[in-house]
Structures are given as structure tokens and as C-alpha cells.
Amino acid sequence: MNDTPLLDIEYILPLRWASDEAMDDLTACLTRLRAWADVTVVDGSDPERFAAHATAWSDLVRHISCEEISGANGKVRGVLTGIASARHERVVIADDDVRYDFHALAAVVSELEGATLVKPQNHFAPLPWHARWDTARTLLNRAISADYPGTYALRRSALLRAGGYDADTLFENLEMERTIRATGGRIRSRPDIYVMRRPPTARHFLSQRVRQAYDSWAQPLRLAIEAAILPTVWILRRRPGALMVMLLTMLVLAERGRRRFDGRSVFPATSAFWAPLWVAERGVCSWLAIAARLRGGVRYGGARLRVAAHSRRSILRRIAGEGERRVW
Known part of the structure; x- marks a missing residue:
């Protein structure tokens, strides 16, 4: 030293x-x-x-x-x-x-x-x-x-x-x-x-799903978009073509993120294929985060935190x- x-x-x-x-x-x-x-x-x-x-x-x-x-x-x-x-x-x-x-x-x-x-x-x-x-x-x-x-x-x-x-x-x-x-x-x-x-x-990852979704309370537009995922899928449930467009859009966006700034040097080629799973997860967890807000906030370290960020x-x-x- x-x-x-x-x-x-x-x-x-x-x-x-x-x-x-x-x-x-x-x-x-x-x-x-x-x-x-x-x-x-x-x-x-x-x-x-x-x-x-x-x-x-x-x-x-x-x-x-x-x-x-x-x-x-x-x-x-x-x-x-x-x-x-x-x-x-x-x-x-x-x-x-x-x-x-x-x-x-x-x-x-x-x-x-x-x-x-x-x-x-x-x-x-x-x-x-x-x-x-x-x-x-x-x-x-x-x-x-x-x-x-x-x-x-x-x-x-x-x-x-x-x-x-x-x-x-x-x-x-x-x-x-x-x-x-x-x-x-x-x-x-x-x-x-x-x-x-x-x-x-993996256990810690699973325990953080709602907590990470709660972060979007600090970004209202993002929260609104994430909360709209499930209703949108429900509305389009009988329109497979529209759902396929949504799926392809997620894949294209994720691949764009992988390619930006030489991201391919650290993000594997299959990374974008996980995007629909994450979006589906966030669609569910955003509503759980909204419910947590109604209960006074999300649990963290034995307490409830109401504010994501000011x-x-x-x-x-x-x-x-x-x-x-x-x-x-």
C-alpha cells in the first residue's frame, strides 16, 4: 500500500x-x-x-x-x-x-x-x-x-x-x-x-424484477409505455401479424443497441433474441410496481421506498x- x-x-x-x-x-x-x-x-x-x-x-x-x-x-x-x-x-x-x-x-x-x-x-x-x-x-x-x-x-x-x-x-x-x-x-x-x-x-436476479420495474416511476413516460405492454398485447391478441411486427421491432431495437459503439465486441450475437422475454417481464412487473406504489412503495432493506428518484x-x-x- x-x-x-x-x-x-x-x-x-x-x-x-x-x-x-x-x-x-x-x-x-x-x-x-x-x-x-x-x-x-x-x-x-x-x-x-x-x-x-x-x-x-x-x-x-x-x-x-x-x-x-x-x-x-x-x-x-x-x-x-x-x-x-x-x-x-x-x-x-x-x-x-x-x-x-x-x-x-x-x-x-x-x-x-x-x-x-x-x-x-x-x-x-x-x-x-x-x-x-x-x-x-x-x-x-x-x-x-x-x-x-x-x-x-x-x-x-x-x-x-x-x-x-x-x-x-x-x-x-x-x-x-x-x-x-x-x-x-x-x-x-x-x-x-x-x-x-x-x-x-439467479435467486437475486429474480428478487429484483419488481424493484427494477419500480425505477420507472422516476421516468413517467417510460412507465406509461411499459404499463401499456400488456394491454396492447391483449388488444392485438387476434392479430398475429401486428404481434409479429411488435416482436420484430423489439429484436431490431435490441440488435441496434448491440451494434452501437462496437457493442458486438462484448455482447454475444444471440443477445437480441432475449429482448421479447425481457419486454414481457417488464410488462407484468410494471403493474406489480404500480401496485407496490399504492401500498406505499417497494420493499428495500427492510423498509419501503416510495420515491424512485426526484x-x-x-x-x-x-x-x-x-x-x-x-x-x-
């Missing part, structure tokens, strides 16, 4: 594990990262696991506990703790399943010369069936606009000026993006910078209110 890293950045990894089955893989990742960056693991795991992680990683990286920050979203609390204690202006935030190589890490950091926040593109490796299923979501996002990765590079000062971002939101990445944008920050999407991500277990106007009001309190 005494060696000077190659990049002048802080790599912040928020962590809250209920199982250590990925311990060896993450330890190998941290061993690589420490040669490239100063690394801080913000650990919100239970005391027993925290102690085990400290034993395994304290000689590799800086391992700290999560501060007492209000909010139900543990990842946001971990990020804000890491930002507050970071030793560098340029910061990379990454989930525990993200696996950078040096080229991708250096590329996102370099983009901060002209941007406040940089979003690269994740892709799963390896690719079990559920990772291929979820890859269809990524391809459709890429075809229409941009995907939301599990990692960002940003300027620490921008988030500090904003007073952080709300830890009671479910779609925390969008909340962070909107907070940076609301304060005048420049966001740069780089869907051509590919960063590997380990897939979750609008830019709400974020500006929050920042203005905090500014007034600081003046007084």
Missing part, C-alpha cells in the same frame, strides 16, 4: 454483504486496483463480516465503516461516506460486482477533464441465462438512449456542493445524475467504454433549502 498508484483518483466501493461467497473474487479485484488507484471500501456489513473483511483487506486498501447517515438506501450512505473521506478530487464509484481493467479505469478518469460525471457501459461476464436475460434491457436502453451502469466517475467537489444526494431513493444512480445536472454539472455518457460486471445469482425541480428545492439553513 506504500506504492504510489498510477492514477490520481479515489476508487470508492460501497459494500453491504450478507454472504461472503464472492470474497475471493473481490479480493483479487482489490489486489489489482490498489496498483492503479487509492481504494476505499465502505463496509456496512454486520460486525462479524466487517471484522473478517478488515482482516482480509486492510493491508490492501482503506477499509472503513459506513457513517451514520439518514436514509434507507445503504448504497447511497456508503457512497456519501466514501465521498466525504476521499483523498482525491477525481472519484470512481463502483458496485462490488464491477470489474475494471486499467484501460477502462484510465479512460473514465480521463473524461473528467471536461466533464463532472462520466457514465461508462457495463456488460456481464460470465453470462448465465439470467445475465443474458438482463442484457436485453441493456441493449434496448442503448438503442433508445443510454444504459445506467453500476459505476460512475465524478468530481468529488460537485457532489459536496450539492450536499450529497437523497438516500431515501430507490433509483440512486439516476438521483445522483439528476443532482449533478441540477447544480450545473456536465454529464458525459461513454457507452463505448466497456466495464465488466459479475452477474448476480425531479430536477425537487432537487433544486432541496439544495436551496439546505443552503438557507447553512446561512442561518
Whole structure:
């Protein structure tokens, strides 16, 4: 740890594990990262696991506990703790399943010369069936606009000026993006910078279906389109030709997302064929997300989160209110 890293950045990894089955893989990742960056693991795991992680990683990286920050979203609390204690202006935030190589890490950091926040593109490796299923979501996002990765590079000062971002939101990445944008920050999407991500277990994947659909509450037009999938299929149920057009449209869009920005280098040729399955899933889960909203929100970490992400106007009001309190 005494060696000077190659990049002048802080790599912040928020962590809250209920199982250590990925311990060896993450330890190998941290061993690589420490040669490239100063690394801080913000650990919100239970005391027993925290102690085990400290034993395994304290000689590799800086391992700290999560501060007492209000909010139900543990990842946001971990990020804000890491930002507050970071030793560098340029910061990379990454989930525990993200696996950078040096080229991708250096590329996102370099983009901060002209941007406040940089979003690269994740892709799963390896690719079990559920990772291929979820890859269809990524391809459709890429075809229409941009995907939301599990990692960002940003300027620490921008988030500090904003007073952080709300830890009671479910779609925390969008909340962070909107907070940076609301304060005048420049966001740069780089869907051509590919960063590997380990897939979750199949059980975890299945448990997240409604929760991911609930994110669309932060994007009303998207929610409306997704909620319209089932009614549209019902209306067209006796018109196979129209249903076939819908199917082909999904495949074409997904393939467009795969081909953009040399995506074929990381997304297999069969990836687009999973798109109809994902669209059917989202058509069902969007209505389950609507039902969850009527019950007060979606379950997350033992609580219910009602807000997916705030609008830019709400974020500006929050920042203005905090500014007034600081003046007084």
C-alpha cells in the first residue's frame, strides 16, 4: 500500500454483504486496483463480516465503516461516506460486482477533464441465462438512449456542493445524475467504454424484477409505455401479424443497441433474441410496481421506498433549502 498508484483518483466501493461467497473474487479485484488507484471500501456489513473483511483487506486498501447517515438506501450512505473521506478530487464509484481493467479505469478518469460525471457501459461476464436475460434491457436502453451502469466517475467537489444526494431513493444512480445536472454539472455518457460486471445469482436476479420495474416511476413516460405492454398485447391478441411486427421491432431495437459503439465486441450475437422475454417481464412487473406504489412503495432493506428518484425541480428545492439553513 506504500506504492504510489498510477492514477490520481479515489476508487470508492460501497459494500453491504450478507454472504461472503464472492470474497475471493473481490479480493483479487482489490489486489489489482490498489496498483492503479487509492481504494476505499465502505463496509456496512454486520460486525462479524466487517471484522473478517478488515482482516482480509486492510493491508490492501482503506477499509472503513459506513457513517451514520439518514436514509434507507445503504448504497447511497456508503457512497456519501466514501465521498466525504476521499483523498482525491477525481472519484470512481463502483458496485462490488464491477470489474475494471486499467484501460477502462484510465479512460473514465480521463473524461473528467471536461466533464463532472462520466457514465461508462457495463456488460456481464460470465453470462448465465439470467445475465443474458438482463442484457436485453441493456441493449434496448442503448438503442433508445443510454444504459445506467453500476459505476460512475465524478468530481468529488460537485457532489459536496450539492450536499450529497437523497438516500431515501430507490433509483440512486439516476438521483445522483439528476443532482449533478441540477447544480450545473456536465454529464458525459461513454457507452463505448466497456466495464465488466459479475452477474448476480439467479435467486437475486429474480428478487429484483419488481424493484427494477419500480425505477420507472422516476421516468413517467417510460412507465406509461411499459404499463401499456400488456394491454396492447391483449388488444392485438387476434392479430398475429401486428404481434409479429411488435416482436420484430423489439429484436431490431435490441440488435441496434448491440451494434452501437462496437457493442458486438462484448455482447454475444444471440443477445437480441432475449429482448421479447425481457419486454414481457417488464410488462407484468410494471403493474406489480404500480401496485407496490399504492401500498406505499417497494420493499428495500427492510423498509419501503416510495420515491424512485426526484425531479430536477425537487432537487433544486432541496439544495436551496439546505443552503438557507447553512446561512442561518
